[in-house]
Amino acid sequence: MTKLEAIIQPSKLDAVKSALLEIGIDGLTVLEARGHGRQKGHTEFYRGREYTVDLLPKIKLEIVLRDEVVEQAVNAVIKAAQTGKIGDGKIFLTRVDETIRIRNEERGNNAL
């Protein structure tokens, strides 16, 4: 099993969710986040005050996947979230040792 974590633009959340649903992935965790990579943010002025918008709004997705669908899921996220501009985000993949469904203690792929 693999955990896919994706940092994406908030505006791309609906598109990414739909793309994942299309390939049969309907369970995911969504977190509201702020941050920046090479996209350093910008400065706004309001009423003579300066606002440095250096931490930009982002969405973080977390999904644990069966190994055989990981590549498909990565492609779906990329296709839905890509604009080609700085700030599109990143995908991180990590190995997961075990998954346990709390309700009935099922384990492994069955618990996903």
Next chain:
Amino acid sequence: MAAGGLAQTLRTLYDAETERIRLDFAAAHDGRLAIRRRTAVVDSLALRLWQEYVSPEQAAPAGLALIAIGGYGRGSLYPHSDIDLLFLFEKTLPGPEQKDVIRQLCQDMWDIRLKLSPTTRTLEECDLLHRDNLEFNISLLDCRFLAGDFELFRRLREQVLPKLILREWQDLVRGLSEVNEERRRKMGNTIFHLEPNVKDTPGGLRDYHLACWLSLLNGFSRSHGWIHPEDGFPANLRGYTEQAIDFLSAVRCFLHYRAGRDDNMLSWEAQDAAAQDRIGFPDAPDTATWMRRYFRHARNINRLASIMLDDVVPARSSIYQQFQSWRSRLSNPDFAAVNGRIYLQQPSSVTDQDVFLRVFEFVAQHGFKLSGSTEERLEQAFPAVSSGPLAGASRWQALRTVLTRPYAGLALRSMQELGVLGMLVPEFRALDSLVVRDYYHRYTVDEHTFLTIDTLHRLRKDSDQERHFAELLGEIERPDLLYLAMLLHDVGKAGSSESHVDDSLKAASRICADLHLLPDGRETVCFLIAYHLDMSAAMRRDIFDPATLKNLARAVGSPERLKMLCLLTYADISAVNPDAMTAWKAENLWQLYVATTNYLDRSVDDERVHADIRDEQLASIRLIAPRLGTRRLREFLDGLPRRYLRLHSPEDIITHVELAAKLRSEPVQTILRRSRDTFEMTVVTNDQPALFAKLAGILAAWGMNIVKADAFSNAAGVVVDTFLFTDRFHTLELNLQEWDRFRRSFVDVLTGERSLEALGSGRKHSDGRMPKVRIEPRVQVDETSALHSTLIEVIAQDRPGLLYRIASILAENGCNIEVALIDTEGEMAIDVFYLTVGRKKLPVEVIGKLRGSLIEELQSLA
């Protein structure tokens, strides 16, 4: 009988009896009967086990009693409720032998599959206040003898508990009140949940229990003895309470049977099933109507608990008493405020429509609830009052007064409950307890609406909460229109079409006309309703994308409307559910607001009206002045910034067109108007060098303080400059004859008949006031935002004559003002100018010189 065999036998008996109760409930839906019967079954099991393990005699042994407490003690065992049992010992806790007996009895009850919560105490322990386990003390209020030493039980009920209650009355009541507050807080302090919990949500069974406990405690405080709890309820609520408890008992039984466990959540699926089975409501035609019945009962229980709390809690708290006493000084000849409740000084006075409506104004102003007797009087007077004539303007006046007061939400809830809101705005009748299923929304439509209004008023009270939005609220010119838009923004949810926004808009347009709102007010309210989802939608896009900002800015048109829409969006999201407005979302909304404001200010010069403007955009103007030729109108508007259309009403625009037509014979046209605290001067004339500086100079010469201004010009060079100013020396306010001289001075200076110097420009009219805060002057130059002009933003300490000094420097540097947007916030002047030289952006050398001159001038003024 062998111990295991007895448990098995009793379990079979229990299962059979339980099934009979369930079948009878399914047939008759009598919840109260079902819980009484289950209590009786459990009583017989407990007694049988007592005889088996403790004593063959029900009334023995001495020194030990088996007592039902909590819900079981009240005789209210719902199908899957826990069973609270007290093993009461006279002096010492049980030894090993007695412990074994109790263990065996409890073990068998568990084997029967009863959810038993046993507790073992001595009489002395029952005499203590358990601050960390107040629930135990409270559960003793419902104690009921089952078996054993009756004399021991009698001592508990007749001696120990009365002594404890009278000694610890204050702590018991305070503790009960705190537990209750915490429960209500967790439930969002409202009964109007789309999926309520029939036990714990306000208005649920727990509130009824609370009222019963408070009634018992109150009874002790007055008569030092036990009373029947319902005898302590207000007489006018007893009938309603009876009906509500019949209904809620049936619903809770239904939910337990349906889930097969202690589940009290009235989910959407459960609502459908209950309505279909007509639980507690034999004639229920559909789920929505069934839920309205639920909310009606919940309202009555909520009202009962609230009145009981108000009656009991303050009586012993000295701090609270002081507070209440202070509040009571707010009483007036019509209303008295006593112990946080509003009473009528003359009970018959509410037959007068004016007094009837003013009571809600009093609620909205001071945050007191209506007393039971006042509610009763209002209910009685309502039919006559509502059938009497009430002009639209008077209804708007009554509504506006309530909406803008700090506790508007409280007053509106009372008005909705008593049908008064429906009297003022008939569309609200259809919203009463309306459930519209939506995954994110937690409350009924009317409650959500009241929560949006609460949210904004809370911003005013709690300055630390979302400071940005609180500041914005302070800047709104017509908060009454914002609150009205909030009241009506979801009124279309009772409609049948797919878009509630369209339905709300249609209804709002009708309501605004019915309330006799002026056209600009109607337009603002309708605009806010039509676009109330647009900022939320924009937040789901890239909020820094210029296309997103451009679309939003075009839809909104003016900074004032953007402020109102931003606040409406903030309140609307916050009122969806308690977790909906996260800090993340609030920050995104604020950033979207700032970016759009900047876009609006920096795109004015590029967003201009063209001669081919669509007919529908002129419709509202043509509607008012059908004789005004379309060609004439188009010619006048051609080249004016789009913001001009947003800032000026159709009536104003028509006046400007007519004044522009007179310029050939009289080259300077003026309009002078007075509003509540300010004057407004509009000058329509042909452009000329340093025009704006001259206008600002004339106002400075008269000692006027410019608060806001905007300057626009069309393609033909006709200028419309509007100044909002305060009359610091009351020149115009006190001397009507000065109005003509004032207007004449504009004509004289602009036509060259009189010089500005002769008028006394530059004269420093100081009122001697020292600034409260010091604003560091700043000059910002933006060469990229506008296509054809250079944008200069000047931030400085506001002072009389400031605009004249700034505009003069711009003129001295050869700059032509294409557009000016002048604003004041507190002591800060925020002036934005779009400048050109020879119809082009400013050359670099001019920018440098201009910036230096402005900074030097502003620093010399500081």
